[in-house]
Amino acid sequence: MSTLKIKDHELLPFGLDSKPVMDAYLRELNLDISDYTFAANYIWLTHLSGFYTIIEDTFCFFVLANGDLSMLLPPLGRKENVVRAMQACFRIMEDNNASAGSTKVEYIDESMLGWFVNDIEDGAEIFDPFADYVVERALVDYVYECDDLIGLRGNAYATKRNEINKFTRIHPDHRVELLDPTLHAAGISRLMNHWISERMKYLPAEQTDWYIDGIHYERQAVKRMLRDYQALDLIGLVIVIDEQLAGFTVGERINPKTASVIIEKTDFNVLGVAQFIFREFAKLLSREYGVTHINVGDDMGFENLKKVKLSYRPSQLIPKYTVYQRQV
Numbered sequence: 001m002s003t004l005k006i007k008d009h010e011l012l013p014f015g016l017d018s019k020p021v022m023d024a025y026l027r028e029l030n031l032d033i034s035d036y037t038f039a040a041n042y043i044w045l046t047h048l049s050g051f052y053t054i055i056e057d058t059f060c061f062f063v064l065a066n067g068d069l070s071m072l073l074p075p076l077g078r079k080e081n082v083v084r085a086m087q088a089c090f091r092i093m094e095d096n097n098a099s100a101g102s103t104k105v106e107y108i109d110e111s112m113l114g115w116f117v118n119d120i121e122d123g124a125e126i127f128d129p130f131a132d133y134v135v136e137r138a139l140v141d142y143v144y145e146c147d148d149l150i151g152l153r154g155n156a157y158a159t160k161r162n163e164i165n166k167f168t169r170i171h172p173d174h175r176v177e178l179l180d181p182t183l184h185a186a187g188i189s190r191l192m193n194h195w196i197s198e199r200m201k202y203l204p205a206e207q208t209d210w211y212i213d214g215i216h217y218e219r220q221a222v223k224r225m226l227r228d229y230q231a232l233d234l235i236g237l238v239i240v241i242d243e244q245l246a247g248f249t250v251g252e253r254i255n256p257k258t259a260s261v262i263i264e265k266t267d268f269n270v271l272g273v274a275q276f277i278f279r280e281f282a283k284l285l286s287r288e289y290g291v292t293h294i295n296v297g298d299d300m301g302f303e304n305l306k307k308v309k310l311s312y313r314p315s316q317l318i319p320k321y322t323v324y325q326r327q328v
Contacts, residue, residue, distance in 0.1 A: 004051050004064065006092050011062060014050030016042070016231055022052070025059035025076040033318060034141050034260040034297040035107040039232040039252050041072060043262060046220035056085040062092070068102035069093045074323075079115050086116065090133070090325065103325035106138070110319045134324050139298035142309040143258070143316040146292055149282035156313055160275050167272030171241050176280050179236025179248060181226045187238070187245030191265055192222060198268045218263075225250055225263060235259070237284060239266070239277050246270045247277045251285070251294075259291045278312075 004011040012018070019038045026036055034040055041050070041061070049064040058077030062069045070093065075085035086105070093103040113135065152161050168174070177184075196215055225234065229250075236250040247266035253259045261281070266274040285291035298320070299306040 006069075006096050009053055009055070009092055011051035011053045011092075014042070014045065014052050014061065016228060018052060019231070021054075022059050022061070022076070028077050029109075029112075030255050031109050031111065032141075032143060032254060032258045032293065032295055032316075033107065033109045033320065034254065034262075034295045035073060035320070036076075036109070037252060037254055037260070039234060040260065040262055042228075042232065043221045043225050044217070046217055046224060055088045056081045058082055058085040060085060060089050060092075062089075065102070068097040068099055070102055071105040072107060074105050074108050074112055082112070083115055094325065100325045105323045106320075108135075108321040108323060110321065113321050116323075134326055136322050136324065138320050138322045139301065140317040140319050141295050141298055142312075142314040143293050143295045143318060144282075144312055145315045146282045146286040146294060148313065148315065149279055149294065150286060152279065160279075160312070163272035163275045164279060165272075167270070167276045170271065173241070174246075175240040176277075177238050177240060179229070179234075179238050179250065181229045184238050184245060184248065185226050187240075188222065188226065188248050188265075191245050191248065191267065192219065194267065195265050222263060234262075235285070235289070237277060237281050239273055239280075241270065241273075247273045249277050249281050251281065253289060253291065254295060257291060258293045258295055259285045259289065260295045260297065262297075 003013065019042070022038045026038070029036065045063065051062045051064065051069075053060050053062075055075065056077075058075035058081045060071070060075045061073050062071055071089060075082045075089060077085070089105065090103065094100075097103050116135075148157075152164075225232070229236070232252070234250050234252050236248060238245055239247040247264075247270070249261060249264040251259050251261045261278075264274075264277070266277060282294060285294065293315070295318075296309060299309055
């Protein structure tokens with residue numbers, strides 16, 4: 001991928017060689033949001049072109065779609081530099097974009113939003129910090145305490161415990177293994193194909209096109225994850241039953257105390273395997289990495305996914321915001 005020139009700014013291609021650069025700026029923030037890592041963006045950036053540049057000693061990450069630039073994250077760096085860089089980033093997008101609606105900065109952490117917006121009202125959905133921009137509350141990240149996911153204590157987790165107990169009773173010879181792309185790539189590919197075919201059985205006809213597009217992106221994300229697993233410092237587990245892979249989960253450390261789940265897939269037909277692998281992943285992260293919290297990302301606006309994530313009783317919901325250019 002070539003560089004992108006916008007007036008006096010040269011935007012460099014966002015690839016694996018960008019990781020140490022982005023990581024250095026992320027360490028200045030130490031946030032718990034799942035989007036604020038290199039791997040989370042690199043793995044899922046399969047259908048868009050990514051670019052970055054350094055402005056005011058901040059890492060500025062852009063994506064190009066249909067000729068228009070937007071930002072998946074605000075400028076990354078120290079507060080005093082981020083505030084100055086924000087306006088420069090908007091000018092870059094405005095100079096390039098044909099549509100003002102594409103000029104936006106997404107996934108702004110709530111703590112960073114306070115750097116740009118004063119007197120945020122509790123429960124407010126839209127703010128007006130600048131004359132030319134509007135800030136909108138978007139999704140929330142779901143964060144859990146590892147101890148809760150491991151112990152599953154109390155009535156609130158009774159269903160989860162029952163599902164795990166059924167799984168271990170029906171499949172006493174199951175194996176839990178650390179994910180190794182060399183050993184498990186074929187099994188993960190087979191599971192993905194099976195998962196897609198099972199999901200299609202229950203998909204409403206009007207959602208078919210949307211679903212097929214999404215699955216294409218997800219397939220590419222899994223391939224990129226397996227290809228660059230070691231370079232991305234990922235952590236993963238697989239569940240094996242009768243020499244067949246029945247589930248896999250992949251995440252990473254966001255910071256020393258918080259980890260994330262980036263991708264997880266399990267066999268629909270194996271009762272309790274989803275609950276089992278989630279608990280085992282929490283055990284691994286706590287025992288081997290000293291992690292105390294797990295962020296499973298947002299629900300992408302899907303009601304069913306929201307119900308599942310709420311059922312695990314998150315200890316924290318972290319709001320994320322989008323800043324748009326005001327349409328005249």
